[in-house]
Amino acid sequence: MGIKNSTTTLAQSWGSIEGRLVRVEVLVLFSALIWVLVEFFGSLRRRYSHGFFRFFVWAVYTLFTVLGPYTIGLLQDDPFRDQTFVLWGTILLVIQVSADSISVYSIHDIEQRKRVLVQHVLQIILVLWLILSCKGQNKSYTATIWIFWIHSVVLTYRKSGSLSNASKKEGLMKSAKVVADYMMSEHELVPQDVTPDPKTMVGYKYIFDGEEQVAYQLPTAPEYRVGFEEGQPRRIIIKSIWSRMKKTRKCTTIDSVWRWIESHNIYTEEGRKIAKDVALSFSLFKLLKRRLCRYQIGEAGLDKTLHFVLHGLLSEEGNYVRAFRVIETELAFLYDFLYTRFDLKVFEYKGFTLYFVGVTVIVWNSISGAFSRHYHRSNLEQVVHGIDVTELVTIVLLSIVLPLSIFPKGFDMRWVILGGIHNTFVSRVRRVKRKHPSFAREAKKYWQRALGQYSLLLNFDYHPWNVLTFLSLGLVAATREGQKAGENIMLTDELIMRVLSGFKEREGQLEDGQWALDRNQLLSQFSWACNLPTDIHKILVWHIGTTIAMDGHPVPPTGDHRVAKSLSDYCTYLAAFIPDMLPGHGYDNQRIFDAVVMEARESLGGCDTVSSRCEKLVKMVLPRDSSCTILELGGRLGRELKGVDPEERWKVLADFWAEFILFLAPSSNVEIHAEKLAAGGEFMTHLWALLTHAGILDRPSTTDAAATGGNRSSTPAHDSLV
Incomplete structure (x- = not known):
């Protein structure tokens, strides 16, 4: 009888408004913790092959995809229409769509992208309904809520692009086809009086940038391939009409990138070598993507292709470890492409996030938001030992979501170097002289070795x-x-x-x-x-x-x-x-x-x-x-x-x-x-x-x-x- 009464009392307290509030608080904090685990362990999984670790990461990621939507559903009840709880909902929405991992276990997960995106869109609509029906007049909370909601929409759009790019049925196939067509005749672009030199990459016009610009272009007769001209991708925008008339596009090749790095004094001597190797790894990664789509490898069988490895990567000095590091970096780019949202566009977007989302939210909340003494008090107050638990949960959520959404775990020095090359050479943005002394040591951390x-x-x-x-x-x-x-x-x-x-x-x-x-x-x-x-x-x-x-x-x-x-x-x-x-x-x-x-x-x-x-x-x-x-x-x-x-x-x-x-x-x-x-x-x-x-x-x-x-x-x- 006593057990029955205790069970009934527990059920009644659990179903009361106070009990539901405790449940929501626990689930919200637990969702944030799960996100931290996904971000931290997701960036480590390419360095650990232990079966239990892989299963743990998979289990955490699966729980992460389920727990957030469930908690957002609980916030749909009338007692949680206050601004504070709506802010929690928008933070949970940002957490759901900002995970840098697009797959944790299998590349076949990528082909389920439509199901993932439909789930995100439904959550965005649910949170929008919460925002439109919320109660409260605190301007800082209102601004923060809308900033996070808009931010989640942008992140969903970016995630959709990343999933599409990595899908064999979408972006991967299109970009790989462009590279495959180009490499079928790449050797013909080298002047006959030029002898290919793999040590300087002279005569190796492997694509570095620009193939995405022409992935939508239909091939032309007689071979029905996309035509290319060497140049900078920025010229594509300036001369887009003329380029379409000629049915050709311009691309940046690795030999021109190496020449530019050597001729511009923006790196130290060590940084110059590292930048060239990173650029080479990025170019090789684009060539390797063709094998995922089973396209022809047009350069196979050419003497200069074999010489590239024997006398370029494996130089006469016998620098075999350097060659292996170039391949390691290349596969790190491939890993990011298949399993994360990291690319140059995301890299640039993160900088925008830092200055807009981060600074704006911090300023607003310092004035009269959660970080201020004049914070918005919810209609459901819960005080434990003199501490407002609702405010504490809000502060914890903001303290977690801001740094993790701005500074992802997966970015490392190679993306910084690649972003510098892209901005200074491709985009023609002026940069100061930089040093990269730690990259050689960090390269060993890409894989478990x-x-x-x-x-x-x-x-x-x-x-x-x-x-x-x-x-x-x-x-x-x-x-x-x-x-x-x-x-x-x-x-x-x-x-x-x-x-x-x-x-x-x-x-x-x-x-x-x-x-x-x-x-x-x-x-x-x-x-x-x-x-x-x-x-x-x-x-x-x-x-x-x-x-x-x-x-x-x-x-x-x-x-x-x-x-x-x-x-x-x-x-x-x-x-x-x-x-x-x-x-x-x-x-x-x-x-x-x-x-x-x-x-x-x-x-x-x-x-x-x-x-x-x-x-x-x-x-x-x-x-x-x-x-x-x-x-x-x-x-x-x-x-x-x-x-x-x-x-x-x-x-x-x-x-x-x-x-x-x-x-x-x-x-x-x-x-x-x-x-x-x-x-x-x-x-x-x-x-x-x-x-x-x-x-x-x-x-x-x-x-x-x-x-x-x-x-x-x-x-x-x-x-x-x-």
Whole structure:
């Protein structure tokens, strides 16, 4: 009886006006807190790949999209028509539409943009109804309410543009088509007496700016492509009528941007190098967008395209880390394009917001608003220990929404540099000399720079419980048998240099490891291990062999031993967790891996340590026919590798894996690379982007490789299609 009375009393108090006020206050503050979490963690998700972190960010974002509209709905009741509560509603509206993330988990969320925009428009209409029916005469509150409401309308319009630009059916397809048409004939724009120089970008007329201006233009005969002329986009506005008559448009190219940076004394020497690399990354990002739409890569197969990577990014000085940083920055631009609202237009709009919305709201509220002693008292007062809770909630909301809406978390130094280049060169706005000493350090923060690791002989007996999968009704993906990742390791400069230096040494030829064996005079001994049915066979056989060869030898922090171990475990990690990123069908790769796990459990049962498992594999007797399993082949390879001198063994394994991982990188599965950008990024994605800019879109066929004998592929295989 007592419990029943207590429940009835609680329900009555919860349904009273005071109880509803407490509920609204809690939900309003909680909505603001959720927004803070979305802004903070949303900007961190490309640097962390942990599954729980990704699920947490997704859950917070989902709660954020639901909680705000629900709270705005509660404010529709008559007791909450006061100016104070209407101000809360407008602040919640700004919070809903100003989130910098347009997707937190999948690029496919972008294609649901119409549903998102309809929700925002309905909320704008609901809040407008609140404003028109509100009670109160405080001018500061009235001005703040209307400023926030207008601001939310503008933000919704900007978000609509960002969603449309990132959608394959809208802006992405249009802009990528313009770039694809342009790059089909880009090499013809270079005068015949000019020799392309990738170190200065002379002769490389890659688009830097201007393609958006002509995305709406219909193509013209006979090729039905959009015509271009080199120049500054601002001239498009001045001569728009004449340009339309000629059916051409002007664009800014990267070579002209580099010339301008070199000829104008607005940067320090260090800042000049950084500005050129940022501009180059931005231009390469626009070229890479074509692969998302499966357009032709017109420059693939041209000598100057391969030379751009070999003698430009990978310069004669061997600055491989700088080349990797350019690719990192390029993928950061791609991430912002796909998953956030950040672009140059938003960057300029944020400056306008700072001076208009921020200053105006602060001034108005300092005079007679929430920050003043003469603030508006609502018709529902709630005082706790002498503190007006309603006023406190208003101040907290304003204190949260103003700094976060003005200073987004995602903007970093590269956007500042790019905005400076755009304003001073493209827009012809005068700028003072600037320094950018911190950009090189910040570039390492774009991605987690980590390599996933997996050891088959260590974790094949892992049995997952998958309780969270059951409790979440499948929202959390089930972990497969044996699928236990090791601890991530840092992607060191040594690993980057080892992989890219070999690519430069081979003059851009992709090899499947046989070139490394041939260079170390071991091809005749180990050629059998390179002629396996599929690439997933080869990954697992060489991983098992590498593990056996290293058993009993401590791995040092640097050197060939560390390189071989790190790349071997990373390739196997891809096979276990991201099979779609490897050659062949992703599902086939997954099933082969699962089968090898089951074979290991059957063959190595009773062996509790990695050493005992390696010993058993080495002693395993192979069948006389060709029906060997991957485990048996791996045991044979490990046994033969143990016969090689240790120092030579580590070197040949490091050379093999550094060469083989580049061979695995070309892929037409663009979606998996785009998906992983929102999960910390992958080393394989960076290599894939680098090879794209070298014009290498596919790996050499095995028949072509075999035909060239010990020298392997005499020319890199270039494909004009994705």
